[in-house]
Amino acid sequence: TALPNFTKTAYGKEEKLTSYEDVTTYNNFYEFGTSKSEPAVHSKLFKPYPWTVSIEGEVKKNKTIGIDEILKLAPLEERIYRMRCVEGWSMVIPWLGFPLAQLIKWAEPNANAKYVEFISLADSQQMPGINLPILDWPYVEGLRMDEAMNPLTLMAVGLYGEKLPNQNGAPMRLVVPWKYGFKGAKSIVKIRFTEKMPMTTWMKAGPREYGFYANVNPQVDHPRWTQSSEKRIGAGLFAGRIKTQMFNGYTEQVGQMYAGMDLRKNF
């Protein structure tokens, strides 16, 4: 399946891109192994086509949609976003995708839908990591409805002008640039609208370490990693660290959604 044409946008055009090589060989995708280099190797035989996504929960009616139809839902855009991992490193990636809001509009959630849950594929035949009880599979992530509808929130189907490599979450993944990278569920097979806040995989794995919001926040420290600064991937051995920005530098677009919230409690 080839990707339809896409338009370039102004998002992040001033940023220096992380190389394609680094973006596609340094990955956290535990379904294909827990080291950074394993996903690129162990996902070689993964088949992201054909692919269907089921829409369920608080919707007008449950339905499924194929990846080809998804690609026709909205025009594809290229957006350059910073990605900040909770482990203290970051990249700049030219994603191809469309606003998640477009898919949500098509899904027709009802008035009870307050949250959206994203469920990744957990196929032990194709994904060797699923055989290890490291996380509670399948991988589950979630967003509040307003976060999901925010124009920044992207459903990505490609990067660097081509379709998503398997190790980056083919055929379709979430990109939420003001949150830590683990919020970006990969290889999504199910989208469920809920009234209650979903319990995500990392919240289950370490409730003290990973919260539902997981907004990039240099002021809220993590029990394992410094969050006030980060290492930019590809910058080299002697590049040092750069300061981490509030909401990863997207405060203008997303800050108002958290007005009045205690971000220390809602980490």
Next chain:
Amino acid sequence: MAIKQFFQHTPSRRQISWIKSTLFLLCLVPFTRLVWLGVYDGLGANPVEFVERSTGFWALLILLATLSLTPVRLLWGVTWQLQFRRMFGLMMFFYASLHITTYLWLDYGFDWADIIKDIIKHPYVLVGAAAYLLTVPLAVTSNQYMMQVLRQHWKQLHLSVYLIATLGVVHFWWLVKKDIREPLFYAVVLALLLGVRLYYKLRQMKLKVDRARKVKLSAVI
């Protein structure tokens, strides 16, 4: 058992010095590899993490090698391998020093405010820093001169290697996000190495007690 047979054949002095030189050079292979990869841009997407991981791994592995020499003596009663203990210990210190230098310099650029915050706030960093600080007196007193100066205190001081190894494993364990298989492996190896010592220590104590009891009994009779 093949290992037992290997150790029971005591090498000549010449052979020992050959083995020692070979082990010394082998211990430097990981360092040479890092320099090579650094020069030829082969350290991957996150080179600082690569060097930190690699030097930490080798420090821990060489430390476990150091700690495996005494169990060989306890199990099979041979002692020639103990001559490599100091070299292994110093090699561990070398890699631990590279590890901490990478952290202070390449990772944090000697930004002491950030470093102190990182050490205080993150238990695994604190444990690692403590382990390193404890290795310094051992390295400083590893020569003949200091052995003579410290006499019986030398042995007491060097008992802290058990604490260092434990802190090292804990440091690794706590830094891992979720997949604990690798640190678990080192924890098991360390537990075995310390377990052999403990077993012989307890046996020795029991023998002493038994002997004392026998003496008492014969006195009564």
